[in-house]
Amino acid sequence: GVSIALADDGLVGPHIDFKGRITQFTTDPTGNHGDMTSGIAVGAGNLDPTIKGMASGSQIYIYNITGYPQIVNASQNLATYGTVVTSTSYSQGCNVYDAFAQQGDQLFNQLKVVLPVFSAGNNNGTSCGYGAGTQWGNITGGYKQGKNVIAAANLDAFQIIDNTSSHGPAEDGRIKPDISSNGKDQLSTDSDNTYQVGGGTSAACPGMAGICAQLYQAYRELTGEPNPEAALIKAALLNSAEDIGVPGPDYFYGYGRVNALRAVTTLEEMRYMSDSLEDGLSNSHVINVPAGTSRLRVMVLWNDVEGDPSSLRALVNDLNISVTDPGASTFNPWVLNPAPVATTLDDPAIRSIDSLNNMEQVTIDNPAAGTYTVNVEGYTIPFGPQKYYLVY
Numbered sequence: 553g554v555s556i557a558l559a560d561d562g563l564v565g566p567h568i569d570f571k572g573r574i575t576q577f578t579t580d581p582t583g584n585h586g587d588m589t590s591g592i593a594v595g596a597g598n599l600d601p602t603i604k605g606m607a608s609g610s611q612i613y614i615y616n617i618t619g620y621p622q623i624v625n626a627s628q629n630l631a632t633y634g635t636v637v638t639s640t641s642y643s644q645g646c647n648v649y650d651a652f653a654q655q656g657d658q659l660f661n662q663l664k665v666v667l668p669v670f671s672a673g674n675n676n677g678t679s680c681g682y683g684a685g686t687q688w689g690n691i692t693g694g695y696k697q698g699k700n701v702i703a704a705a706n707l708d709a710f711q712i713i714d715n716t717s718s719h720g721p722a723e724d725g726r727i728k729p730d731i732s733s734n735g736k737d738q739l740s741t742d743s744d745n746t747y748q749v750g751g752g753t754s755a756a757c758p759g760m761a762g763i764c765a766q767l768y769q770a771y772r773e774l775t776g777e778p779n780p781e782a783a784l785i786k787a788a789l790l791n792s793a794e795d796i797g798v799p800g801p802d803y804f805y806g807y808g809r810v811n812a813l814r815a816v817t818t819l820e821e822m823r824y825m826s827d828s829l830e831d832g833l834s835n836s837h838v839i840n841v842p843a844g845t846s847r848l849r850v851m852v853l854w855n856d857v858e859g860d861p862s863s864l865r866a867l868v869n870d871l872n873i874s875v876t877d878p879g880a881s882t883f884n885p886w887v888l889n890p891a892p893v894a895t896t897l898d899d900p901a902i903r904s905i906d907s908l909n910n911m912e913q914v915t916i917d918n919p920a921a922g923t924y925t926v927n928v929e930g931y932t933i934p935f936g937p938q939k940y941y942l943v944y
Contacts (some may be wrong), residue, residue, distance in 0.1 A: 553772075554607065554765040556593055557622040557635040558758065559615040560586030560642070567741045569595040569605075570612065575633070578616040584742055586614060588750035589641050591741030593758035593765075603739045603747055606762020609769075617642045620652075623695055626659060626666050636768055636779055638668045639761035641754035644694025647680035649723050649859060649866045653697040657866075658858035660700040660782065667768075667782035669761040670696035671753035672703045672729035673718035682721065683892030688803065691718045691728045699866055699910045700855045702764075702786060703728055703806075704756040706735035711796055711809050717753055720803035721897070724865040725890025726908050729806040730786075731793055733759045763789070763812045770816050780819075783855045784826070787943045788818040790911060791851035800886040800901035801913065823944050828937040829871065829930035836927050839944050843921040850875055852928055853911040854940035867908055870932040871940060875914045878922030885912035907931075 561583030563576060569591060590605075594612045597604030613633055615621045622629070622638045629635040644652055660666055673692030682689025696703040706717040714736050720728040735756030742748035764785055771780040790807040792814035797805040818824060827835050841848055852873045859866035876882045886901035890908065906912045914926075926942060 554637070554768045555611040555613065555633055555635040556607070556637045556639055556761055556765055557613045557615065557629050558586065558590055558593060558639040559617045559620060559622040560589050562586060562616060564590045564614050565743055567743065567745050568598045569741050571596070571598060573611050574614065576614040578614060580616050584748065585641070585754065587742045588740045588748055589639065589754060589758040590614065592738055592750070592755055593639055593762045595741050599745055600747065606759050607765035610762070610765045620695065623656060623668065627663060630663060630666055636666055637761050637764045638666065639758045640668065640695070641671045641757045643671070643673050643692030646675065646678065646693050647682060647689050647691050647697070647723050648693040649697045650693060650861050652694040654858045654861055656695040656698040657700050657856065661855045661857055664781045664855070665779040667764050667785055668695065668701040669757055669764060670701055670703045671757040672696065672705045674716040674752045675718040676716050684894045684897055688719055688894060688897050689721055691720055691722060697722055697728070699859070700782070702730045702760060704753060704760045705729040705732040705805060706753040706756040707732050707809060708736040709734060713804050721890050724908060726866065727801050727803065727806060727888065731760065731790055731807055731810055732756070732805045733810045735759065760810060763810060766812065767815055767819065770819050774819055783853055784824060784941045787851050787853035787911065787941045788815045788824065790853070791849050791913060791943045792818055798898065798900045801888060802901070803888065803897060807913070818943055824941060826939060826941045828939040829928065829933060830936045831930050831933040834927055834929040836925050837942055839924045839926060841919050841921055841924055845919055846917070848916045848919040848924065848944070849913065850926055850942065850944045851911060851913040852940050852942050854938055856910040857935045865908055867910060869935060869938045870907055871938065872905060872929045872931045873912045873914060874927050875916065876925045876927065877916065878920055878924070883914050883916055885914050
């Protein structure tokens with residue numbers, strides 16, 4: 553019952569793996585890229601049970617990418633077809649927060665429940681002007697540069713990033729990609745009831761979209777509510793990801809490899825809360841950590857209002873978090889050095905104050921049992937109140 557809007561090249565199928573669950577809004581017969589992405593997202597494995605997509609019960613609505621109808625018509629699509637997840641494996645431009653990114657941030661901040669998933673791009677080896685060479689700052693641009701979306705990097709079966717998968721930072725130093733998932737050598741559907749091998753961030757994206765659809769279903773079943781807010785699902789995914797690459801978030805893997813089981817456990821065990829802040833105010837939240845815990849992870853994430861493409865940074869409403877342990881030691885979130893220097897962009901994150909991202913994470917290894925206090929400060933909120941989600 554969870555619906556995905558996917559825009560790619562042309563008609564998908566015919567394929568029995570989509571039986572009864574596909575609606576197409578394109579008559580263009582061009583290409584089979586959409587066949588591959590659709591199968592990874594929702595293929596049921598009816599023809600071959602070993603070749604099955606992520607969300608095999610989801611409804612999928614197919615669009616041609618021209619004009620990005622899955623994005624610009626997201627409000628109408630939500631109202632008419634219930635599409636709460638979008639999957640987009642195409643690219644626009646090169647590492648720039650432009651008018652498209654601004655439009656997307658505005659739209660998805662207003663809609664709240666729609667979670668857009670994008671490919672990070674297969675653009676590594678290209679210089680997009682970040683200033684650190686061809687291995688940095690080459691996320692493809694447009695909507696995926698937004699703050700209120702997910703951009704997925706491409707991993708192989710051994711969770712090694714593919715050489716072509718685009719690297720961050722975003723134009724203003726924000727963390728991109730957001731997260732990583734398997735996209736290399738994916739078996740998926742092709743037209744006329746056949747199968748094909750696909751790959752790239754184009755394949756990582758629909759896999760992530762299918763995982764998001766599963767989490768929407770889980771939330772509905774657990775709470776009885778129609779839909780979660782996208783910020784909660786994104787926070788659960790990022791905070792539960794398997795940390796790979798250098799410790800902490802980085803510009804290759806984002807917050808790491810997706811771990812769908814951990815993400816759904818966050819929802820099942822209700823390890824989340826929400827609140828809001830006005831400028832200059834702060835909230836405190838209490839977390840009880842049991843004995844024997846190997847790592848505490850805390851993340852605060854919020855859908856930000858749209859940024860200004862002419863500004864040096866996209867972030868508008870700036871929240872800061874810190875975590876205080878039972879012994880009164882305080883821990884700041886992990887922050888990367890965005891300076892356009894190749895030798896430091898790969899440095900591990902340090903604990904500091906984050907003024908770029910609309911998600912902040914604190915981790916504490918081998919935490920002592922007891923009560924931890926999470927402080928969330930409304931450092932600069934020109935457009936409040938600002939709602940946020942805390943997951944742990």
